[in-house]
Amino acid sequence: MKIDAIDAFYLSMPKITAEADGSQDALVMRVRCGRHTGWGECEASPLPSIAALVAPMSHGACRGVGQVVLGERLEDPDDIPRIAGRVRYECMDLLQAPHAFSGIEAALWDVLGKARSEPVWRLLGFQQSFGKSPYASQLFGDTPQETLERGQAAAAAGYRAMKFGWGPFGKGELGADVDQLMAAREGIGPDATLLVDAGQIFGEDVAAAARRLPALEEAGALWLEEPFAGHALAAHASLAAVSPKVGLAGGEAAHNELMARNLIDFGQVRFVQIDCGRIGGIGPAHAVASHAVKKGISYVNHTYTSHLALSQSLQPYAGLASHRLAEYPVTLKPLAHELTVQHLDRDSHGEIRAPDAVGLGIDVDLKAVGRYLVETEIAVKGRVVYRTPALD
Amino acid sequence: MKIDAIDAFYLSMPKITAEADGSQDALVMRVRCGRHTGWGECEASPLPSIAALVAPMSHGACRGVGQVVLGERLEDPDDIPRIAGRVRYECMDLLQAPHAFSGIEAALWDVLGKARSEPVWRLLGFQQSFGKSPYASQLFGDTPQETLERGQAAAAAGYRAMKFGWGPFGKGELGADVDQLMAAREGIGPDATLLVDAGQIFGEDVAAAARRLPALEEAGALWLEEPFAGHALAAHASLAAVSPKVGLAGGEAAHNELMARNLIDFGQVRFVQIDCGRIGGIGPAHAVASHAVKKGISYVNHTYTSHLALSQSLQPYAGLASHRLAEYPVTLKPLAHELTVQHLDRDSHGEIRAPDAVGLGIDVDLKAVGRYLVETEIAVKGRVVYRTPALD
Secondary structure (H helix, E strand, C coil): EEECEEEEEEHHHHHCCCCCCCCHHHEEEEEEEECEEEEECCCCCHHHHHHHHHCCCEEEECCCCHHCCCCCEEECCCHHHHHHHHHHHHHHCCHHHHHHHHHHHHHHHHHHHHHHCHHHHHHCCCCCCCCCCCCCCCCCCCCCHHHHHHHHHHHHHCCEEEEEEEECCCCHHHHHHHHHHHHHHHHCCCCEEEEEECCCCCCCCCCHCCHHHHHHHHEEEEEEHHHCCCCCCHHHHHHHHCCCCEEEEEEEECCCCHHHHHHHCCCCCEEEEECCCCCCCCHHHHHHHHHHHHCCCCEEECCCHHHHHHHHHHHHHHHCCCCCCEECCCCEEEEHHHHHEECCCCCCCEEEECCCEEECCCCCHHHHHHHHEEEEEECCCCCEEEEECCCC | ECCEEEEEEEEEECCCCCCHHHEEEEEEEEECCCCCEEEEEEECCCCHHHHHHCCCCEEEEEEHHHHHHHCCCCCCHHHHHHHHHHHHHHHHCCCHHHHHHHHHHHHHHHHHHHCCEHHHHCCCCCCCCCCCEEEEEEEEECCHHHHHHHHHHHHCCCCCCEEEECCCEEECCHHHHHHEEEEEEHHHHCCCEEEEEEECCCCHHHHHHHHCHHEEEHCEEEEEEECCCCCCCHHHHHHHCCCCCCCCCCCCCCCCCCHHHHHHHCCCCCCCEEEECCCEEEHHHHHHHHHHHHHHCEEEEECCCCCCHHHHHHHHHCCCCCCCCEEECCCCHHHHHHHHHCCCCCCCCCCCCCCCEEECCCEECCCHHHHCCCCEEEEEEEEEEECCCCCC
8 A cells, every 4th residue: 555645634613712621623634545544633733733744845854744654655564663764854853743743643553454454452563452441531620629529520420530630730829739639539539549630830840849749649649740841851850759659640742752751761750641642643652652661660641632532542552451541531522522433431340442443443423524624725835735625 | 012913934945955954945033012123033844833823722732822922011031031931831732833933032032132222142141242163064975075075165265163964974884974074074174173963863773873983083073963863862871971082962953941951961962052943042042051051061053044043043152152163054045145134254263253233133134035935825714814924
């Protein structure tokens, strides 16, 4: 097969708010290779990613992603890292390139799985897709009471692990955060796993983050996620050194394998969270999972969008039985829910898993795509280089 | 003052080739604040950067750069890092944002310098702009003979330091690289400073890079630049540990201050090279320069485009007398040369320096901009969100 077409679809809710909810818009990539069609999702700003796909060449190491990938040969799993290597080198100076390529790379795995009638996780070398314990991923409430109620609702819905993040956390006084943490624990009950996401709020301020540790310990939080900027390796390492109980988690911002490995090797995180819609797709995420195994830390998906993105992000560690947790967004916007025909619902044990179906096991609902489609056009020197593709 | 307008101009040579020459196109930012106009340059793929400027919001931490910056207050130097902090946080998930913001940030310094009748380096707290020894930055020839001749030409033109990079280096047998290095040394003469740029060719392969060290030592190279991917901290550290004579150089890919500091702190580079058109502008570059001073390593600009970009990239270390070297591209394409009215030519001592003039000290030649302008238009939902601005 060769890569015949790459079509990018920009979808959006009618109204976008400033809340930290990544499911309000979407960028979906459709890749056609001969008679096979694959789909993947970028967790990325759609317009700059589309521009990265169609960008004219600036020089040999700064090309649009499309011109590097189109026409490439796709016969077996080794072709995908080979193509990714070309993108890495030939799009080196185009910063947005990994975000744009992520959805394409996932779609290449989907194509190959369909062509071979195999699930993607099997193409990665796994023998089995193990059940994961989904944690309900949601925002802190504006008040502790609201957080408590969200925790109660998640517990009532059967979740045994819950994450609270962003919202007011870290933005005010220490006491306000303590109240939020205690409310979260009270809401979810004494036995559930509590995870906390600081959303980079402390920048590089280790002392400010460290002041939250006693309350995090008291609330029994398993991890503190992204206390600092994704590149703040020294800050992560300093906080890790004074936090024997609460592990640090991070990695969602990683836009290549090395960034994630640096967070493990130099930032001393104990949970590495990878979004296949950002890191360049499933291949680099799988390499990070292997590195996590080698270093004895836990791999977790990062997903806050559709179940297409969720399936992508479960593949790289589907076969790692002891890496148990999985992020599971529970407040998806209608767009992100309706986008896929199938959903990775919890089974009778309350677990989710990467589908035992060919490719990513997720079909895109074209009617839903049509409902949320954002018509977009880019012209350079009077020539249209991108126009929202037809949904045929 | 407040930021009234941000206009992005995409310029290009009529024909772009695959050579590693970043001066073939350009993205220039014009910022207007009241009666003052500032200019800055992004070292970035133009189309995705323009898209990053005008991108619709995806969520609260993924906004277009323009909507964050427009309307902001600009009164004194502290306002610029404050605005940059907003961009960092509110455009966190828009990967291309730092590349787009870099030219805007530089233009903000230019505006403020003009408003206060001060050079930018003085706004940064320096008392003096010291002369730098420019190194002629060029590509390896396709053959050792060609490299030798380029070295001879640079020496004849009066350069006392020369850098050769990219081209065939690292792509073939060790012997071919040895021949190139010996030819480079022969061409530039025994006393000139020789610098070598591997252009990330070794990926993470420490052994492959280490095999070049004896020849680099024999040729008397001061540094080996970017042997590995910009994020390959462990690989950099491993090579540094076995290379007491040839220092490692890197940092041009840094798109934020922390990335550059990580290369120093964890990658053990001895020369940190910062492009103000990529790292988010002059402010973060200045912070990296301060970190380099603290760590006892050398700061160097990275510049392969116009003298507007060159002035930008000299500002952050203009006042650091002992940081002597400066990258000086000697094979600029006509577009990059004609773009600016002034040029930072070598003085009678063969030195260049950040101009002792208000702002960045560089005027943009509007006629040249007009000659190379790439008309571009982006429409979302039928509404034009970007159209090449008028050159008035």
